[in-house]
Amino acid sequence: MEQAQARERVEEVRRSIAGLKQEIARAIVGNDAIVEGILVCLLCGGHALLEGVPGLGKTTLIKCLGQALDLKTSRIQFTPDLMPADIIGTNVLIQDDENHRIVRFQQGPLFANIVLADEINRATPKTQSALLEAMQERTVTAAGTTYTLDPPFIVLATQNPIEMEGTYPLPEAQLDRFFFKLSLDYPSAEEISRIIDRTTAGEEPVLRRVLDRGAIAAMKALVREVPIAAPVKDYAIRLSLATRPGTPLTTELVGRYVRYGASPRGPQSLVLAAKAMALFDGRMHAGFQDVRAAARRALGHRILLNFEGEAEGITPERLIDDVLERVPEVPGSAAV
Amino acid sequence: MAGADERFLAQVGRLRRRARRDLVLRRLVQGLFFGGLAGVVIAALGGTLRLPVPAAFVAGAAAGAGAAAGVAVGLARRLDTRLLLIQADRALASRELASTAWEIAGTRSGNAGGLFAEAILEDAGRLLASSPPRLMLGKLRLPLLPYVPPLAALILVAGLFPFDIRGLFSVHAPPAREMVLLGEDLQGLGRRLGAAAREQGAGRSLELARELEQLGRDLRERSIERDEALERLDDLRRRFAQEYSLRLERYPLGEGRQRIGREEETGSDSQLGERAHREGSSSGNEESRPSDQGAEDLADAMNRLDELRDRASGLGPREADPSRLGRGGGPAGSGEKGSASASAGGTNEGGTNEGGAQNLASREPGSTPVPDRRGQATVIPESPAGKPLRAQSTAEGEGEAMKLLVRSLPAWTTSKVPEERVLRDYQRRAESSLAREEVPVDLMPYVKSYFMTIGMGAGGE
Numbered sequence: 001m002e003q004a005q006a007r008e009r010v011e012e013v014r015r016s017i018a019g020l021k022q023e024i025a026r027a028i029v030g031n032d033a034i035v036e037g038i039l040v041c042l043l044c045g046g047h048a049l050l051e052g053v054p055g056l057g058k059t060t061l062i063k064c065l066g067q068a069l070d071l072k073t074s075r076i077q078f079t080p081d082l083m084p085a086d087i088i089g090t091n092v093l094i095q096d097d098e099n100h101r102i103v104r105f106q107q108g109p110l111f112a113n114i115v116l117a118d119e120i121n122r123a124t125p126k127t128q129s130a131l132l133e134a135m136q137e138r139t140v141t142a143a144g145t146t147y148t149l150d151p152p153f154i155v156l157a158t159q160n161p162i163e164m165e166g167t168y169p170l171p172e173a174q175l176d177r178f179f180f181k182l183s184l185d186y187p188s189a190e191e192i193s194r195i196i197d198r199t200t201a202g203e204e205p206v207l208r209r210v211l212d213r214g215a216i217a218a219m220k221a222l223v224r225e226v227p228i229a230a231p232v233k234d235y236a237i238r239l240s241l242a243t244r245p246g247t248p249l250t251t252e253l254v255g256r257y258v259r260y261g262a263s264p265r266g267p268q269s270l271v272l273a274a275k276a277m278a279l280f281d282g283r284m285h286a287g288f289q290d291v292r293a294a295a296r297r298a299l300g301h302r303i304l305l306n307f308e309g310e311a312e313g314i315t316p317e318r319l320i321d322d323v324l325e326r327v328p329e330v331p332g333s334a335a336v
Numbered sequence: 337m338a339g340a341d342e343r344f345l346a347q348v349g350r351l352r353r354r355a356r357r358d359l360v361l362r363r364l365v366q367g368l369f370f371g372g373l374a375g376v377v378i379a380a381l382g383g384t385l386r387l388p389v390p391a392a393f394v395a396g397a398a399a400g401a402g403a404a405a406g407v408a409v410g411l412a413r414r415l416d417t418r419l420l421l422i423q424a425d426r427a428l429a430s431r432e433l434a435s436t437a438w439e440i441a442g443t444r445s446g447n448a449g450g451l452f453a454e455a456i457l458e459d460a461g462r463l464l465a466s467s468p469p470r471l472m473l474g475k476l477r478l479p480l481l482p483y484v485p486p487l488a489a490l491i492l493v494a495g496l497f498p499f500d501i502r503g504l505f506s507v508h509a510p511p512a513r514e515m516v517l518l519g520e521d522l523q524g525l526g527r528r529l530g531a532a533a534r535e536q537g538a539g540r541s542l543e544l545a546r547e548l549e550q551l552g553r554d555l556r557e558r559s560i561e562r563d564e565a566l567e568r569l570d571d572l573r574r575r576f577a578q579e580y581s582l583r584l585e586r587y588p589l590g591e592g593r594q595r596i597g598r599e600e601e602t603g604s605d606s607q608l609g610e611r612a613h614r615e616g617s618s619s620g621n622e623e624s625r626p627s628d629q630g631a632e633d634l635a636d637a638m639n640r641l642d643e644l645r646d647r648a649s650g651l652g653p654r655e656a657d658p659s660r661l662g663r664g665g666g667p668a669g670s671g672e673k674g675s676a677s678a679s680a681g682g683t684n685e686g687g688t689n690e691g692g693a694q695n696l697a698s699r700e701p702g703s704t705p706v707p708d709r710r711g712q713a714t715v716i717p718e719s720p721a722g723k724p725l726r727a728q729s730t731a732e733g734e735g736e737a738m739k740l741l742v743r744s745l746p747a748w749t750t751s752k753v754p755e756e757r758v759l760r761d762y763q764r765r766a767e768s769s770l771a772r773e774e775v776p777v778d779l780m781p782y783v784k785s786y787f788m789t790i791g792m793g794a795g796g797e
Contacts (some may be wrong), residue, residue, distance in 0.1 A: 288431075
């Protein structure tokens with residue numbers, strides 16, 4: 001009985017995610033990996049950092065997600081003069097029906113389920129750090145009062161990698177709070193053709209609701225039920241350790257170009273993401289391949305290059321690929 | 337739940353048994369190969385080593401021991417089930433289903449796997465049951481197996497045809513032709529001695545001569561190995577010496593001809609031979625009697641045997657054996673060590689040495705080559721009387737002088753070189769080094785001050 005129920009639930013998740021992807025694909029051309037990454041973050045309770053040049057459909061993607069998931073979305077355009085109160089909210093003096101003046105908290109744009117923090121690196125560190133509490137604690141504090149954000153809560157922050165002038169790069173502590181870093185790429189010619197067809201003829205499609213927040217909460221709980229074999233977990237840990245300089249597993253490239261490697265949040269993200277991806281695939285268990293598939297997205301932004309690495313133009317993704325190539329799934333010899 | 341658990345564990349047990357079998361087989365073949373390799377070496381050395389049992393048996397036992405050790409290692413080695421299941425997962429592309437199930441089954445008391453535990457165990461059990469172990473563990477590869485039969489064949493061949501490895505090295509094993517020539521010489525010597533002994537009616541000498549002739553014949557026919565020939569040669573040489581000593585005991589030196597005359601009628605062949613021998617030494621002009629010739633022959637035979645023995649050993653002239661006797665009757669150890677055939681006994685110098693020198697007599701008039709301890713001929717000038725010297729007169733026990741090249745003076749030796757000269761020499765060398773700029777420029781003052789300190793300054797020269 002229990003078996004059948006488990007199988008049914010896994011199958012339901014697989015079907016729902018497939019349906020969700022299909023629905024989003026009606027509005028968004030390409031970017032399947034990005035959509036899947038955002039869904040993984042959503043089900044794992046993490047946040048995603050999107051990196052890509054302007055015009056790749058980041059805002060559209062967020063809107064589509066909100067529509068398909070029936071979640072409240074908001075978009076914050078980060079600018080240098082943006083203040084923390086602008087995103088959190090503030091106490092305002094209002095007059096009620098009886099002409100009494102009262103102070104009421106006016107919620108900021110953070111009070112949503114899906115928050116798009118556009119060009120987050122343009123805001124001052126003060127404003128950026130205001131986002132930290134919301135991302136980590138799922139609460140907001142204003143004028144001494146703490147407000148809980150409605151679940152699910154996911155921040156999708158974007159960074160423009162080409163315009164670095166007048167920006168405030170995210171501090172490492174804030175970068176580490178992002179579950180995944182997703183890089184958007186230019187669409188192919190065929191995808192551009194489809195984008196043009198969809199956006200220049202007729203009306204933009206309105207997406208139907210595929211999942212509600214109850215289903216999302218159930219899925220979130222199910223992700224954590226997925227078992228993972230000890231060797232797989234060990235592999236995630238070793239991958240993470242290999243990104244740090246000065247460990248026995250450190251690769252040559254990492255030892256040369258990395259200042260700081262992945263924190264313990266790295267393997268946490270790897271394992272959780274592997275579980276979620278196993279569920280998306282209709283499996284009840286996570287494997288090495290799931291860990292490998294999550295490695296670039298979960299560890300890339302947690303690696304801080306040293307000066308030599310920056311000067312040589314080394315990317316964290318290249319280092320992750322090197323680590324994946326050199327760290328064996330199972331240490332030691334064969335069983336027989 | 338328990339059912340799925342048991343079914344899965346049963347399949348894991350099946351997989352483990354199969355893996356164990358493969359492991360034992362693999363180690364067995366490895367053990368057989370390396371044991372067989374050792375066996376081949378043993379069998380190859382069978383002709384060289386003197387083993388108490390046939391070499392093929394020892395070689396076979398080595399191969400068997402290797403196989404047994406391989407099986408023992410295969411049985412003793414710990415099988416890691418986790419690794420085994422990862423291997424199975426990879427082979428079946430099951431994305432670590434079996435490994436996860438093993439994790440769940442291993443922590444049954446907890447809530448590992450939670451909602452999915454039973455389903456995973458069921459799926460994993462079914463997967464393992466439906467997959468042949470060969471597919472999961474991979475094909476059993478025994479890369480050394482093809483080499484085992486050739487090794488066994490080699491052991492067999494080496495057992496059937498023992499091979500003496502020393503035959504490969506000509507330095508230690510003379511070529512067969514040389515041995516044949518040696519055999520001819522021995523046979524000829526034996527024949528001559530036999531004829532003489534027969535003529536003199538000397539029974540023991542005749543017996544020795546026959547054995548010598550037989551040894552020569554065996555060598556010619558190549559029916560014995562060199563080692564055996566050497567052993568027999570040594571034995572004969574020893575017995576010849578005994579026979580010779582026996583004669584000397586019965587006729588002590590200095591008793592004169594009267595005693596010889598008294599015992600002439602009843603004496604043995606050895607007594608007669610010795611008597612005649614001594615008689616000959618005291619009155620060389622007198623015609624030798626048959627019994628004298630026997631002692632002569634014995635002495636000749638011993639010298640000749642020494643020569644042949646050296647040839648057979650292939651090691652050049654050997655150091656003198658203290659037991660060897662010179663022609664003159666004195667122990668050879670009392671004379672020079674290098675010449676095995678030389679007699680240096682003080683009592684019989686002179687006339688008795690003359691006969692013994694025949695074999696190594698110089699081919700050049702006026703000089704006699706005598707092998708020294710390094711095997712090089714040392715030319716000893718002839719004596720004023722025109723007779724070749726066998727050895728220079730030395731005190732008993734004094735051997736060949738050794739030259740030592742002393743490169744540095746030992747601590748206990750009093751130096752004869754004035755200190756100034758030595759220091760001056762050092763100074764010259766130091767200065768030449770300085771001139772060649774081998775010493776860094778900034779260190780030159782230090783070097784200079786050093787020599788000043790030890791008194792090599794201005795007043796040094």
